[in-house]
Amino acid sequence: MGLRLYNTLGRSLQEFEPIQPGKVGFYGCGPTVYNYAHIGNMRMYVFEDTLARALRYLGYEVTHVMNITDVGHLSGDADSGEDKMVKSAQERHKSVLEIARYYTDAFFADEAKLNILRPDVVCNATEHVDDMISLIRRLEANGYTYFSGGNLYFDVSKFPSYGEMAGLKLDELKAGARIEVDANKRNPYDFVLWFTKSKFEDQALQWDSPWGRGYPGWHVECSAMSMKYLGEQFDIHAGGIDHVAIHHTNEIAQSEGATGKKWVNYWLHGEFLVLDKGKMSKSAGGFLTLKTLTDAGYEALDYRYFLLGAHYRSQLQFSYDGLDSARASRRSLVERVLALREKLHGGEPTPLATLCPAAKARLVAFKAAIEDDLSTPRALAELWGVLKEQGVSAADALGAAFDMDRVLGLGLESLAREAQAAVDPALAAELDALVAERAVAKKAKDYKRADAIRDELKARGVILEDSPAGTSWKLAPSVAGATPSVAGATPSVTGATPSVAGATPPGSAPRA
RNA sequence: GGCGCCGUACCCAAGCGGUAAGGGAGAGGUCUGCAAAACCUUUAUGCGGCGGUUCGAUUCCGCCCGGCGCCUCCA
Missing domain, CATH: 3.40.50.620 (HUPs)
Structure with a gap:
């Protein structure tokens, strides 16, 4: 099935046929x-x-x-x-x-x-x-x-x-x-x-x-x-x-x-x-510009994501609640993509031709959504689907997701975890030291001290993440991750x- | 006055004749010393109201209620 577009001329969904093929x-x-x-x-x-x-x-x-x-x-x-x-x-x-x-x-x-x-x-x-x-x-x-x-x-x-x-x-x-x-x-x-x-x-x-x-x-x-x-x-x-x-x-x-x-x-x-x-x-x-939004702490792509969530032919109600929701959603998306990327350990996403059936099916549904008068909401649902589906490998998920992003334009492929090197080395050393100290305190069951360190860092905009493998730190969301180099x-x-x-x-x- | 659009869960929003995508938020769980993060699970017998057509309607038709846009060199 090919592309179908809603043509105001005739007020109907029509099969798209260009004057010159291709x-x-x-x-x-x-x-x-x-x-x-x-x-x-x-x-x-x-x-x-x-x-x-x-x-x-x-x-x-x-x-x-x-x-x-x-x-x-x-x-x-x-x-x-x-x-x-x-x-x-x-x-x-x-x-x-x-x-x-x-x-x-x-x-x-x-x-x-x-x-x-x-x-x-x-x-x-x-x-x-x-x-x-x-x-x-x-x-x-x-x-x-x-x-x-x-x-x-x-x-x-x-x-x-x-x-x-x-x-x-x-x-x-x-x-x-x-x-x-x-x-x-x-x-x-x-x-x-x-x-x-x-x-x-x-x-x-x-x-x-x-x-x-x-x-x-x-x-x-x-x-x-x-x-x-x-x-x-x-x-x-x-x-x-x-x-x-x-x-x-x-x-x-x-x-x-x-x-x-x-x-x-x-x-x-x-x-x-x-x-x-x-x-x-x-x-x-109510004259809001992109700058109004970015000054309020949103990223431009949060707004793009917000727009993609609604069909272009529907009136869309703007609200900061809605934008908050889009931001949270996109952050989660970005986090997921980064996590999958790390799972690859530097490997390449799967080429389209060799995607697993489940990922392939998502891509087919994605294309169908786009061909159906640019249904970006459904397209987005397929993106989420392929990223969350059990049994789809990181390489397959990313292979499909990056392809989808050619249409969505969320800058997924160029996402990169903020390099530790980008953080001031002195600060990084200090944070590492504090994390180490907290680990010692935790081991000694001095939870009071451990929590104090955690609170102090939180106040400074540093977030600690405990995992079975140990503790890592990262800077708060306002600086983390999401600015693509376009x-x-x-x-x-x-x-x-x-x-x-x-x-x-x-x-x-x-x-x- | 003329033309057009929309009303779907707590919120945003798909679906548009065959029995309700996705996201956010919330709840439960796993993990944790406790959290956070992450991950998993979960949330509409229902789609503004009333009729009608149909084997079957959120989807089609009519009326009503509510909201919005255009008719101004506005996207």
Whole structure:
């Protein structure tokens, strides 16, 4: 059985068939970089990453394209959210482009922490204005546009299937008009392709165009850039559920209006992360970033694990209780993997081809879960299953688990017990001495002294573990073990300019 | 007003016509001087409520109750 995905186009689970056998063109909506990404945003990118990983796992050659929206409302509302950081950014940088660059770097730093693989192509809207202009010219030539009040609009009445994916009905549009309709529009659903009259007084970025100096409408960027890197027809477009009705609907109209061909075959939409009070937004407060979580003592991968526990198409309720649970769970997972690794005594995990039947069965079930519209919760259950199952050797368990982790991205294979050498040698010697002293006290049945030593060490963040083989010590969980060294997701972003990534042709970008 | 989603054990969360995955937490056990850690075992005759279809429904249909999202350049 092959991969089945829930396609918003048709609202059903569909067998995935790429345009070109074995290859997948995948465009995922990226961030708007005028502020930090919050953890709700990051849920989306973990989903897109899971999709890209799953496709590769299933043997497809994937070209994953992500846009960076660095044009639009960069000037207007930079004072919302976390003002201090924004202000300092504004002070340190001189242009909106640099602010965009600042948040782009912050975004990719978060992605790296979450073990999200960098897309093959990352493209900035500001570097593709020419492509957008040519796309708009094609639309103009095909008769889909009109100029009114200084802006160029897309005329949805000329595009009969407008709103099909979202189930919009053009003749009922007036019912939904609770916001003031732009008087220049012929139809409330019409949208701007090119602005020359900026909504924002101090719109900083402007380009010359056949319609005058101005800047592109938001929707155009995705159409133009996706087609540039993936061709006029490609396989998958993913994004947030909120984009179905407007953004993606408009993208479809623009793209198909320009080419006259079907544009994207599969539309995948991720559901929201919601808070007790409702969804996360800047205005309503509760703007949590990855940094909020890591400052509170969680690791980024705890959050990834938390996300993997729910299906991407279900709303997921965020809570610190839930995150605590995910953290405890992941720690236990990490501990188990490390213990199995130690059991191997430096040996290698079993290659897939020679796995024992029980481990193999888990892997088959895992693949089935992934193929069933990316059911990461079930996939996770299989991971646990293979790690806990009696009669599966450490080598077999790890062989299967590491393979599964290619999709899950929990950094299992690169886990390593914190080397004793990493601890200050003087401290290590002192701890060893105390442990030895306690052993002597225990032997003499001086439990008072033995417990005193144990309590003292505990207060210092050192945990003792007694076992038949003797006593060992380790540093408390906050430092123990779980930070993977993520291959390919290194902080190269701090140095690299987004434009470099944007200029890289498909396929040749460095990937993990 | 229009469109859509969801309600499963103490918590998170799968399953979506054949008799309830997984994790967390709790409980019991092994080990221990006692703990901790680790490991093992265990926890829903039940899936918001009421009807209906069916040999059979958590899974399909209807109604009701409760919660949420989108229709604003929000993921």
